[in-house]
Amino acid sequence: MATVFIPTALRAFTDRQSQVEITSDTVGEAISALAALYPDLAPHILDDEGALRGFVNVFIGQTNIRETQGLDTPVATTDEVSIVPAIAGGSDLARRV
Amino acid sequence: MIDLPLSIAKRVHAEGVLAFPNECCGALLGSVDAVGTQELRHVVDILALPNTREAEEQYHRFVITPEDYLRAEQFARTEGLDLVGFYHSHPNAPARPSDYDREHAWPNLSYVIVATLLRDGKAAAGDVTSWELSLDRSRFDAEEQVAL
Structure with a gap:
């Protein structure tokens, strides 16, 4: 079974679990299985069409699946799958002082 | 709620001053305790991370x-800790979250902001505040600072 690591921001939706063991052939199947296990998590990572939301990334090991086959990327039983939220921000300053 | 020791706040200060007049950013590392229905995030370390926004935008973006x-x-994880939030600086702006901060934030994390400014011709740090996004994403709430 692959290990899916849940980021702190989303653990409120996974009963505080930081990692979940999932059996699947692809990343898409792993994410779908995770969403089925924790329905409140689903809208935070998948859109209405079941695609990965733009502000969420998934890595297998150190590789972003957007650089491979996306949700069709194969998952091996020893793989570590990480859900990674996009982080950004900044002040209201309108122009450089 | 957040337990942000003075030693950690000083390190965030230093990162903000170093990056001035641009924004700095980094991760807050520590642990989380449940306190009733709330979470108490203990910060024990920070990890400075590169601000990868285009150079000309870094004065107000990270x-x-x-x-x-x-x-x-x-x-x-290797240190036996959790990533419990993020910090960044607001050069020449208050240590309050902007709408842009709110639009890009996640709940269940602490967002520490340090104001940085020019004082007597040198970069200096001002207020340090901490905020948590409401679950409906409508607002940032100031986090109670817990001293243990």
Whole structure:
């Protein structure tokens, strides 16, 4: 079974679990299985069409699946799958002082 | 709620001053305790991360790449810690979250902001505040600072 690591921001939706063991052939199947296990998590990572939301990334090991086959990327039983939220921000300053 | 020791706040100060007049950013590492229905995040370390926004926008914007986020989370795990939030600076602006901060934030994390400014011709740090996004994403709430 692959290990899916849940980021702190989303653990409120996974009963505080930081990692979940999932059996699947692809990343898409792993994410779908995770969403089925924790329905409140689903809208935070998948859109209405079941695609990965733009502000969420998934890595297998150190590789972003957007650089491979996306949700069709194969998952091996020893793989570590990480859900990674996009982080950004900044002040209201309108122009450089 | 957040337990942000003075030693950690000073390190965030220093990062903000170093990056001035641009924004700095980094991860807050520590642990989380349940206190009733709330979470108490203890910060025990920080990890400075590169601001990868275009150079001309860094005076009011920061971006942390997914690769750096993953690196921070994996570093935290090897240290037996959790990634419990992020810090960044607001050069020449108050230590209050902007609408842009809110639009890009996640709940269940602490967002520490340090104001930085020019004082007597030198970069200096001002207020340090901490904020948590409401679950409906409508607002940031100031986090109670817990001293233990």
